[in-house]
Amino acid sequence: MQRPGAPKDIHSPPSILPDAPLKQSEPFNSVVDKNKERKESEPPKVRPVRTREIVRRSRKEEMEAYGRTFIGCGKQSDYEVTTKLGEGTFGEVHKAIHKSTGRLVALKRILMHNEKEGMPVTALREIKILKALKHSCVVDILDMFVVRSNHKDPLSVYMVFPYMDHDLAGLLENERVKLQPSHIKLYMKQLLEGTEYMHRNHILHRDMKAANLLISNNGSLKIADFGLARSYDPNVARAGLDSRGRDKRYTNCVVTRWYRPPELLLGARHYGGEVDIWGIGCVLGEMFSRRPILPGTSDLDQLEKIWQLCGTPNQHTWPNYDALPGCEGVKRFSQPYPRRIKQAYESVGPDTCDLLEKLLICNPRERITASQALDHEYFWTDPLPADPKT
Numbered sequence: 525m526q527r528p529g530a531p532k533d534i535h536s537p538p539s540i541l542p543d544a545p546l547k548q549s550e551p552f553n554s555v556v557d558k559n560k561e562r563k564e565s566e567p568p569k570v571r572p573v574r575t576r577e578i579v580r581r582s583r584k585e586e587m588e589a590y591g592r593t594f595i596g597c598g599k600q601s602d603y604e605v606t607t608k609l610g611e612g613t614f615g616e617v618h619k620a621i622h623k624s625t626g627r628l629v630a631l632k633r634i635l636m637h638n639e640k641e642g643m644p645v646t647a648l649r650e651i652k653i654l655k656a657l658k659h660s661c662v663v664d665i666l667d668m669f670v671v672r673s674n675h676k677d678p679l680s681v682y683m684v685f686p687y688m689d690h691d692l693a694g695l696l697e698n699e700r701v702k703l704q705p706s707h708i709k710l711y712m713k714q715l716l717e718g719t720e721y722m723h724r725n726h727i728l729h730r731d732m733k734a735a736n737l738l739i740s741n742n743g744s745l746k747i748a749d750f751g752l753a754r755s756y757d758p759n760v761a762r763a764g765l766d767s768r769g770r771d772k773r774y775t776n777c778v779v780t781r782w783y784r785p786p787e788l789l790l791g792a793r794h795y796g797g798e799v800d801i802w803g804i805g806c807v808l809g810e811m812f813s814r815r816p817i818l819p820g821t822s823d824l825d826q827l828e829k830i831w832q833l834c835g836t837p838n839q840h841t842w843p844n845y846d847a848l849p850g851c852e853g854v855k856r857f858s859q860p861y862p863r864r865i866k867q868a869y870e871s872v873g874p875d876t877c878d879l880l881e882k883l884l885i886c887n888p889r890e891r892i893t894a895s896q897a898l899d900h901e902y903f904w905t906d907p908l909p910a911d912p913k914t
């Protein structure tokens with residue numbers, strides 16, 4: 525009798541009897557023993573694993589199959605590479621032309637030295653952040669494509685960016701380029717607008733420096749190279765705990781040394797947007813001096829150069845600074861240097877000097893924010909920021 529609610533078509537369970545019918549003369553146990561011997565002597569059968577075949581469609585086939593083509597997952601054949609622009613630990617950057625539009629682009633190649641380990645986490649983080657951000661002063665990621673590995677080259681992932689004519693470090697090294705105060709003001713305004721947008725969306729750049737600021741011939745500045753960027757919780761900088769009350773620590777091995785704020789050099793692991801603000805202060809000073817303003821040769825020497833310009837901290841200017849882990853074991857500094865930013869930069873004008881003072885405050889809690897900096901008198905007095913077209 526069928527159980528109520530059971531499906532009508534019930535299959536009988538698989539038989540536990542051997543395949544061959546029993547002979548009348550053979551006892552059941554002997555048949556089981558023979559089958560056991562036969563199975564033990566035979567090699568185990570390996571079932572073939574079915575792998576999914578990767579379908580690669582041309583643009584035309586995509587259109588026919590889906591009625592549209594997909595943006596952001598291009599092909600190497602879409603681009604014609606022209607010149608090599610640079611090289612780093614991540615891979616290479618090439619200038620290229622997008623064939624169908626004629627647009628100049630920069631191809632950033634991410635090498636994968638070990639395919640089994642997958643993409644570097646920094647590259648994944650950079651892609652995720654750039655896909656989420658959309659601002660005129662933050663570099664866009666236009667496209668991506670994968671080049672399969674072969675006997676000569678490992679698997680590579682390419683990120684496609686708009687081509688920009690210069691980076692700020694290169695412009696400052698070029699003696700023929702004369703930056704007027706209004707040009708510097710224009711670049712600072714764009715840099716702070718992009719940073720304010722990132723911080724409002726809880727993204728830290730963590731590598732703010734002149735070399736990572738791209739500038740086009742029409743005066744447009746874009747913040748680039750998000751390889752060290754990450755999302756952050758504002759509560760961590762204030763209390764050391766995230767919004768759920770958990771102790772959240774970030775690495776202090778970020779920001780190129782010459783642009784690294786004193787709290788990171790002293791081993792701070794709880795921080796927020798103020799680490800980017802210090803780098804912006806270093807960039808502002810660099811645009812006037814035409815060279816990095818704090819070129820330390822080691823972490824301790826970097827701190828020494830910071831104290832010489834910004835003053836040695838004490839319990840009044842930076843309470844409990846010596847509670848941080850310290851720099852190479854050093855927590856206290858016997859040489860009391862006075863703060864001398866005003867004397868060093870008095871020639872750039874009082875408003876510029878005052879903004880520098882507020883950007884380069886050693887105590888991170890006292891440092892100005894990007895939003896506050898955009899309201900500073902510096903941007904509202906003559907000369908006003910230049911017209912980008914000039």
